Amino acid sequence: MAMLITYDEAGRREDLLDLITDVSPDDNPLMTMLGSAVATNTLHEWMTDYIARPTTVTYQAEGAEFTYDVLTAPARVNNIVANIRRTFQVSADERVVKIAGQADPFEYQAAKALRQWKMDAEYTVVNSARASGASGTARSMTGLNNAITTLATARNSGTSLSETEFQDMVQDSWSQAGSEYVFDLVLVPFGLKRKIDGFTAGATKLVDASDKKLTAPVAVYETSGGMHRLFAHRDVLASAGSVTFFGIKEDLYKLAWFRKPERILVAKTGDNDKGALVGGFSLQWGAERSSVLRTGYATGG
Numbered sequence: 001m002a003m004l005i006t007y008d009e010a011g012r013r014e015d016l017l018d019l020i021t022d023v024s025p026d027d028n029p030l031m032t033m034l035g036s037a038v039a040t041n042t043l044h045e046w047m048t049d050y051i052a053r054p055t056t057v058t059y060q061a062e063g064a065e066f067t068y069d070v071l072t073a074p075a076r077v078n079n080i081v082a083n084i085r086r087t088f089q090v091s092a093d094e095r096v097v098k099i100a101g102q103a104d105p106f107e108y109q110a111a112k113a114l115r116q117w118k119m120d121a122e123y124t125v126v127n128s129a130r131a132s133g134a135s136g137t138a139r140s141m142t143g144l145n146n147a148i149t150t151l152a153t154a155r156n157s158g159t160s161l162s163e164t165e166f167q168d169m170v171q172d173s174w175s176q177a178g179s180e181y182v183f184d185l186v187l188v189p190f191g192l193k194r195k196i197d198g199f200t201a202g203a204t205k206l207v208d209a210s211d212k213k214l215t216a217p218v219a220v221y222e223t224s225g226g227m228h229r230l231f232a233h234r235d236v237l238a239s240a241g242s243v244t245f246f247g248i249k250e251d252l253y254k255l256a257w258f259r260k261p262e263r264i265l266v267a268k269t270g271d272n273d274k275g276a277l278v279g280g281f282s283l284q285w286g287a288e289r290s291s292v293l294r295t296g297y298a299t300g301g
Contacts, residue, residue, distance in 0.1 A: 155296035183247035189238030
């Protein structure tokens with residue numbers, strides 16, 4: 001008599017957990033940490049000023065007539081507002097069928113689109129190149145990689161980051177601006193973060209970051225220029241020959257919102273439901289001269 005085994009059983013019910021495991025790499029520290037400003041035009045503008053430290057002083061003879069210094073006006077700086085959009089579309093039947101892990105597939109896709117929008121925005125803040133939006137092309141903002149110019153340096157390809165060079169970058173930042181504006185936020189690829197974690201002079205350590213709404217402790221490296229929080233950032237260039245180091249003063253950078261992300265229900269054109277996440281913003285910097293950008297490091301630091 002042949003034995004009935006589960007392989008031959010056509011009536012077996014499926015064993016499907018009502019659970020969706022999602023390990024998407026959606027950590028976006030800049031979208032979480034940077035302050036907010038308001039943009040009222042697609043060309044966002046603001047003013048900056050700078051007083052250089054003297055290298056010599058001209059003294060005056062007793063009783064001399066006044067002479068007048070050459071004065072400079074504050075400089076106007078601007079950036080472009082970039083529009084970011086994520087769309088989603090679900091059939092009416094899909095919303096009726098019972099789906100594991102989803103009460104409503106449309107709402108699930110809407111939430112997923114918001115996460116994707118935020119990741120797009122984070123990438124834009126770091127890597128975007130400016131485009132004005134003329135002649136039918138989309139507008140795009142100047143990201144950190146193009147905003148930092150004063151202390152931007154291309155290293156020889158494959159150069160290794162040393163502790164001395166890190167300290168040199170801090171000194172460069174200190175030389176360009178007041179002590180209170182030395183960069184305090186370091187954004188690097190994972191390999192470069194591991195290299196900095198191995199530095200000993202600055203006693204790299206962990207601190208609680210709950211006040212910044214981040215869920216994990218943050219590594220901090222201390223130098224004569226102050227405390228520098230270290231983030232392994234997923235969007236900082238990490239490919240061979242272009243591994244990049246960003247050092248910025250967090251308080252000097254803001255997200256200037258033109259349109260905060262909004263979920264829009266799109267009119268029906270068939271037996272389905274459509275939606276979109278739409279928003280626009282620009283990156284604003286108080287002054288870039290104390291920020292550091294160096295690129296060209298070895299992939300492992």
